[in-house]
Amino acid sequence: MQILYYIILIPMVYFSFIVFVLGTIIRLLKIFREPPPPGKMRIYPEKRPAWLWAVYDTFLFPTVLRHKPVFWFFLILFHTGFILLLIGHLELIREFAVFQIIPHEPFIGQGFIGLILSICLLYFLFRRFSSPVRELSVPEDYYLLILLFLTVIFGSEMDWARRWYGYDTISVDSYRSYLFSLLSLRPELPYEITSSGHSFMLVIHIFFGNLFLMLFPFSQAMHSFLSLPMNKLKRG
């Protein structure tokens, strides 16, 4: 079991990050090296500055708000929560003063961000089971959402255990020690990371996180990078 833990927590993490970074860069290079379209792709009425409207479209999803307000509500919650979780993970490497404008312990949100994200993912998943979105969906849409949900729920569970139930065997310092060792390319596994009661939760969380990272460049999750240039194209 310890060998399996080791593989998931160290070599697989490195491997998945390499796939994520290289895969994303190669895919983006491939797309951006294509020739431009033969004509202008914009729609009207024209609004200037186009780049600012493209930013607005990309981050606030006004078209979704207009046509599917409930979906928009969950999308905004999800994307905001996702960014906060990413910040939380950065804070598990070391403390960043910039994120401490509002003083908090990692993660921000006292465990509720993970809960909100889990609810959002369940909503995204179950709306795919109802027509007509069901007919539009393909298996990868479900797999990606399930994978994200599993990653979030196991990760959140550790946060909830620590915050809500006082289970602090794996402390923030333990995470920092593990993650910083990975980042500094001198990987080590603190005893409490692999041998506490919740270690298997961490291992499962990291396992699914690794899978998600490896899948990312080859999935529609690439919209994280492509949405802005696409909206710029639409805005002219």
Added chain:
Amino acid sequence: MDEKTRNALLKLFQGALNKAMRFYLETCTRCGVCVEACHVYASMGQVKNIAAYRHELVRRIYKKYFKARGKIWPSVGEAIELNETTLNELYDAAYSCTGCRRCMVYCPFGIDTQMIMSIAKLLLIGVNMEPEILTLLADTSIEKGKSLDLYKEGFLTGIRNLETDVLKKWQSEAGTAAIPVDVEDADLLYVALAGAHSIIPAAAVFNAANENWTLSFFEAVNFGAFVGDPTRTRLILDRIVNEAKRLRVKEVCVCECGTAFRVMKHMTVSQPFKVSSITEVHARYISEGRIHLDKSKAQGLITYHDPCQLARNGGVIDEPRYILKHLTDNFIEMTKDPMMNWCCGGGGGLVALGEETLDFRMKSSRVKADQIRNTGAAALVTACENCHTQLSNLNEHYKLGINVRFLSSMVADALIKDDTGDKKGN
């Protein structure tokens, strides 16, 4: 399908993969926001007419042949083989899409279904499955561009026959041609459709505005764009571009044909002339005081249908309203937001296919008919030939009892001399 044909088609597919197309094929999350965008789905309720479903057909082929995932694990993205069945599905998808791009307004990424459908059309051309009549019409246009001398005399005779009708609408000064043709250094080249209705009112307005204009030898409509063939589209377009350069005109004015305007405006970059629609030109004449209109000519409540290629895809939104403000005090909008106006249901070559598509066009445009009926207007004005034909068909089919009119023809009918009685209207 044999391997050779498939490879040839995949080569066509590959050739169409530009940056925008990659964006569109890579990004769709099938979120379903576009579900209610398509008038065909809204009218008929079949899932196959949802924008995302249409372009997913093309995307599945893309996954199969251009993505490693489609080769390793095809079922995860439901990647499909390119075969006869797939081509039939592509035909249904491509020729039920009018290319109105209403779905692009819904999509949070701005995915352009019309552009993805152009791949479907390209593949259909590759196996000669495209509507034959559209290709024939496109080829005739191209041929006319190559052998203009053969058509010139007949064209000029036809034009001379129309001049009397132009003079009935607006008396030009003695010695000037009512319909000037082939005038070098003219300020404006007018590209009309093959039909008196597209030439007579326009000529009357140009003459009333004292415009230094000339009529193009070529018709504006671009059947290459309808059939989805970029090569033919470009060849048809180049005839007009070359004529404009030869005559050294400052402006090319496209008649009431949405597709012709959009193709001309968006596919001619860095040319020595500007491209305008006739609606923009008429609005300019009014704002500059070059023409004056009589409001008493237009009777009853009037509404306006925004042609998709002119408004949402061409940016001509305020100008028709400005003109209508000078034509009537009794105007009602069809929709709160012109960008969200329903397509008439006749674009993408469907009207050009005539009777063959009539039943589908009527069924798929029920929402448009409802929209028109709800205005309670007596007259429905538009600025696109395709839309006019389709709206007239809808008027008859749904018994709307509305008078369908061209905006340019209303302008021509309402022309008046100014208070000083100056014929030029200045």
